[in-house]
Amino acid sequence: xxxxxxxxxxxxxxxxxxxxxxxxxxxxGFMLFMALPLLSGxxxxxxxxxxxxxxxxxxxxxxxxVGTLAISFLSVAISxxxxxxxxxxxxxxxxxxxxxxxxxxxxxxxxxxTVIYGFVGIFLLVPIVRELAGRGSGMSVIxxxxxxxxxxxxxxxxxxxDSFERVPRSYLEAADGLGANKVQKLVYVILPxxxxxxxxxxxxxxxxxxxxxLVALMIAGNATQVPGSIFDSxxxxxxxxxLVIAADYESIEFKSIFACGIVLYLFTTAIVLGVRYLASGRxxxx
Amino acid sequence: MKxxxxxxxxxxxxxxxxxxxxxxxxPLDAFKGEKGTxxxxxxxxxxxxMKEAARLIMTANPDIQITIAGGGSGVGVKQVGEGLVxxxxxxxxxxxxxxxxxxxxxxxxxxxxxxxxxxxxxxVRSLGKAQARDIFSGKIDxxxxxGGEDRKINIYTRDEASGTREVFWEKAIAKGTIAKSANVVVxxxxxxxxxxxxxxxxxxxxxxxxxxxxxxxxxxxxxxxxETVKSGKYTIARGLYSNTKGNPAPLTKKFLDFLFTDEGQxxxxxxxxxxxx
Amino acid sequence: xxxxxxxAITGFAWLSMAMLLFAVFSVIGYLFLKGYPSxxxxxxxxxxxxxxxxxxxxxxxxxxFPAAAGTLVLVVMSVVWAIPVGIATGIYLAEYASARxxxxxxxxxxxxxxxPSIVIGLFGFALAVFLHKNFSRAIQPCLLISxxxxxxxxxxxxIRTTQMALEGLPExxxxxxLALGATKLQNIFYVLLPRSLSGIMSGVILAIGRCAEDTAVxxxxxxxxxxxxxxSLFSGYEALPFYIYYISSQYTSPEELLTGYGASIILLAICxxxxxxxxxxxxRLTYIAFYRS
Numbered sequence: 001x002x003x004x005x006x007x008x009x010x011x012x013x014x015x016x017x018x019x020x021x022x023x024x025x026x027x028x029g030f031m032l033f034m035a036l037p038l039l040s041g042x043x044x045x046x047x048x049x050x051x052x053x054x055x056x057x058x059x060x061x062x063x064x065x066v067g068t069l070a071i072s073f074l075s076v077a078i079s080x081x082x083x084x085x086x087x088x089x090x091x092x093x094x095x096x097x098x099x100x101x102x103x104x105x106x107x108x109x110x111x112x113x114t115v116i117y118g119f120v121g122i123f124l125l126v127p128i129v130r131e132l133a134g135r136g137s138g139m140s141v142i143x144x145x146x147x148x149x150x151x152x153x154x155x156x157x158x159x160x161x162d163s164f165e166r167v168p169r170s171y172l173e174a175a176d177g178l179g180a181n182k183v184q185k186l187v188y189v190i191l192p193x194x195x196x197x198x199x200x201x202x203x204x205x206x207x208x209x210x211x212x213x214l215v216a217l218m219i220a221g222n223a224t225q226v227p228g229s230i231f232d233s234x235x236x237x238x239x240x241x242x243l244v245i246a247a248d249y250e251s252i253e254f255k256s257i258f259a260c261g262i263v264l265y266l267f268t269t270a271i272v273l274g275v276r277y278l279a280s281g282r283x284x285x286x
Numbered sequence: 287m288k289x290x291x292x293x294x295x296x297x298x299x300x301x302x303x304x305x306x307x308x309x310x311x312x313p314l315d316a317f318k319g320e321k322g323t324x325x326x327x328x329x330x331x332x333x334x335x336m337k338e339a340a341r342l343i344m345t346a347n348p349d350i351q352i353t354i355a356g357g358g359s360g361v362g363v364k365q366v367g368e369g370l371v372x373x374x375x376x377x378x379x380x381x382x383x384x385x386x387x388x389x390x391x392x393x394x395x396x397x398x399x400x401x402x403x404x405x406x407x408x409x410v411r412s413l414g415k416a417q418a419r420d421i422f423s424g425k426i427d428x429x430x431x432x433g434g435e436d437r438k439i440n441i442y443t444r445d446e447a448s449g450t451r452e453v454f455w456e457k458a459i460a461k462g463t464i465a466k467s468a469n470v471v472v473x474x475x476x477x478x479x480x481x482x483x484x485x486x487x488x489x490x491x492x493x494x495x496x497x498x499x500x501x502x503x504x505x506x507x508x509x510x511x512x513e514t515v516k517s518g519k520y521t522i523a524r525g526l527y528s529n530t531k532g533n534p535a536p537l538t539k540k541f542l543d544f545l546f547t548d549e550g551q552x553x554x555x556x557x558x559x560x561x562x563x
Numbered sequence: 564x565x566x567x568x569x570x571a572i573t574g575f576a577w578l579s580m581a582m583l584l585f586a587v588f589s590v591i592g593y594l595f596l597k598g599y600p601s602x603x604x605x606x607x608x609x610x611x612x613x614x615x616x617x618x619x620x621x622x623x624x625x626x627x628f629p630a631a632a633g634t635l636v637l638v639v640m641s642v643v644w645a646i647p648v649g650i651a652t653g654i655y656l657a658e659y660a661s662a663r664x665x666x667x668x669x670x671x672x673x674x675x676x677x678x679p680s681i682v683i684g685l686f687g688f689a690l691a692v693f694l695h696k697n698f699s700r701a702i703q704p705c706l707l708i709s710x711x712x713x714x715x716x717x718x719x720x721x722i723r724t725t726q727m728a729l730e731g732l733p734e735x736x737x738x739x740x741l742a743l744g745a746t747k748l749q750n751i752f753y754v755l756l757p758r759s760l761s762g763i764m765s766g767v768i769l770a771i772g773r774c775a776e777d778t779a780v781x782x783x784x785x786x787x788x789x790x791x792x793x794x795s796l797f798s799g800y801e802a803l804p805f806y807i808y809y810i811s812s813q814y815t816s817p818e819e820l821l822t823g824y825g826a827s828i829i830l831l832a833i834c835x836x837x838x839x840x841x842x843x844x845x846x847r848l849t850y851i852a853f854y855r856s
Contacts, residue, residue: 009748013659016651020722021671023715027678027686034689054446085579093576102580109587111838113776115804116827119811120590127483137440137469137484150586183569211679213779218811225466233469238681238779243445243470245783249364249692261682268677276673323798334815337789344622344791353799355787370695370703475813
């Protein structure tokens with residue numbers, strides 16, 4: 001027989017679990033509810049595909065979707081090779097005594113606040129990009145992408161390293177037996193076996209770049225155009241929310257930022273599902 | 287008997303004198319014994335004045351809390367209208383529609399102008415109305431066409447909630463389009479620092495915010511400065527308003543009254559605006 | 564593999580590492596180079612005497628004290644909301660949930676962890692406006708709303724670390740007390756939780772760090788440019804990360820900008836200490852760090 005106390009405790013734990021998991025749903029529900037007037041009759045398609053020009057009654061977020069994707073893809077493209085190089089270094093190629101410290105540094109990097117990347121970006125990176133590009137204000141897609149790539153690379157490196165370490169020791173010992181050197185072990189044994197982990201790290205880092213607000217808000221320029229080049233000023237969905245939040249609560253303008261919220265939410269969900277799919281595949285493989 | 291009256295009168299006089307002696311400290315005494323919060327948001331041109339007033343009041347009476355946020359004039363109107371703040375500042379006159387819808391009470395405490403600014407290193411210091419229109423629409427996109435360096439013009443503009451943007455758009459570029467490639471900043475302060483850091487930038491800012499880090503641009507032959515705004519020669523002028531929903535609550539009223547005292551008007555003038563008194 | 568190719572790969576790894584270190588140290592170095600002249604008590608307390616400020620006898624202007632106090636109150640409140648719910652949920656997941664329920668809940672928490680913080684801020688803002696209109700005029704974006712929104716943001720960290728710490732316990736620890744006749748609840752509170760305390764603590768520390776650094780949530784839910792020391796849960800407040808954001812674009816003088824560098828150094832130091840501590844307490848914690856967004 002279970003005592004009263006046991007039952008109450010279990011119920012409390014269950015209740016907490018229900019409350020916390022329902023937050024996930026409530027947030028989505030709230031976004032849907034607030035954006036509801038936009039979702040009927042094809043209006044949502046117009047919002048997703050047209051330009052932002054409240055003066056002319058056009059509340060589209062297409063330029064921001066493009067801006068978000070451009071900045072996140074570019075930042076991942078910049079930091080992916082560097083992160084692979086770094087994890088190769090920390091994992092096997094670099095001197096062992098050094099690597100302990102390097103890994104610590106990378107771990108600590110995950111704690112650097114994003115507002116600080118933005119702050120340093122404004123005063124250090126923006127002028128450099130302006131002069132190197134020879135045009136534009138220096139606040140641009142590439143500026144934000146560069147800063148974001150510093151922000152997301154620790155995520156990638158730690159995840160890559162984690163998956164390197166999951167490669168069974170016996171594989172490496174077999175390679176040792178065949179007389180493989182460090183580079184050969186990395187290229188022929190570790191990388192192929194850590195492929196799924198690498199893809200997962202890549203997707204997660206992409207999610208981080210996608211969801212960041214401050215870096216883009218502070219150094220991407222926030223222009224409402226579809227960026228035509230990496231030196232153009234652009235606005236992300238996240239920055240758009242921060243900039244438009246102030247509008248009249250009854251207006252379409254205000255409702256449209258909930259459409260941004262929904263888009264970001266769906267991106268996130270897709271990323272999580274992707275990672276979980278890969279992770280389950282990895283578990284089955286073993 | 288008369289003598290006694292005289293003594294009483296003297297005593298009363300002394301008492302009054304003593305109890306009010308600290309009133310020579312100025313109009314801040316109105317806040318004595320008050321407690322509570324005043325929430326302010328909206329117009330960003332107002333912020334330096336609001337901050338200074340808040341500093342004086344909160345120093346004189348630590349029981350009062352005054353919170354100040356920006357957001358722009360649009361935010362000011364909406365938030366005060368929805369009852370989210372006590373005072374909503376606007377850098378333009380609220381529209382009749384807004385006044386009616388939210389039952390706004392307007393307090394106009396300063397006159398300000400909106401001026402085009404460029405980086406101090408920029409040689410272009412004078413523009414006509416048509417040129418300004420063409421720059422902001424993107425038709426003129428190189429400083430060379432205006433006698434400057436052969437570099438692209440970087441336009442800076444404000445978000446849609448900005449009263450400064452609205453005044454500029456109406457009075458300076460005659461409701462012309464603003465290019466979508468323009469960088470968007472969120473306040474007068476941010477506009478000033480953005481242009482001060484970008485040698486090829488152009489933007490517009492409250493005349494009160496102009497300092498030596500940016501260069502004002504002569505517009506249609508008139509230099510934007512206090513005197514020309516005052517005399518009416520510089521036409522891109524606007525009022526700085528603080529608005530409340532209905533009649534202000536007592537503490538809010540005292541805060542607004544303070545802006546109209548000599549002390550308050552001194553702060554306003556010191557921040558580069560033209561006090562209304 | 565040919566020798567030059569191998570050398571090129573090794574070279575590339577060295578180069579990557581150098582680039583990363585260069586990037587990090589330029590960010591940190593630049594801050595310190597520009598900001599170290601500002602590091603003294605005036606940065607925090609402005610013109611007010613230190614004791615007067617600490618005893619809340621006088622307001623501090625042109626100093627970081629109100630922002631630091633705001634961040635402190637905010638962090639404490641958020642963590643107070645999040646810890647009980649987070650740990651209880653973690654216990655449920657690890658000790659009670661069936662495999663299927665666990666799978667579903669895990670998916671929810673993964674999504675929650677991945678939601679961009681600005682979206683959580685937007686939710687908090689909309690919630691405040693909704694409550695203001697339908698429930699009480701006294702509710703508006705404020706310290707209370709911000710702390711609740713931040714609690715949502717850090718909840719997944721606490722759930723995950725608790726769950727992982729409990730699940731990581733060896734089977735014999737798990738069964739020992741039960742064999743001696745302890746109930747499931749007693750086992751959890753007297754055996755399992757104490758054993759997994761370090762894991763849970765690291766989660767708490769990470770959550771604190773996350774609350775301290777987040778800007779996107781609070782900028783939509785109640786942080787303001789000037790407020791003084793926080794006096795009420797229902798009014799606006801100042802916070803360090805927002806101060807940095809605000810100063811970065813709205814500084815009125817070089818001196819004011821300098822306080823922005825100072826604030827950045829302080830916030831950076833706080834976050835680095837917290838994150839190092841979390842990693843120190845629990846070595847294999849990297850998994851959670853990935854989900855930050």
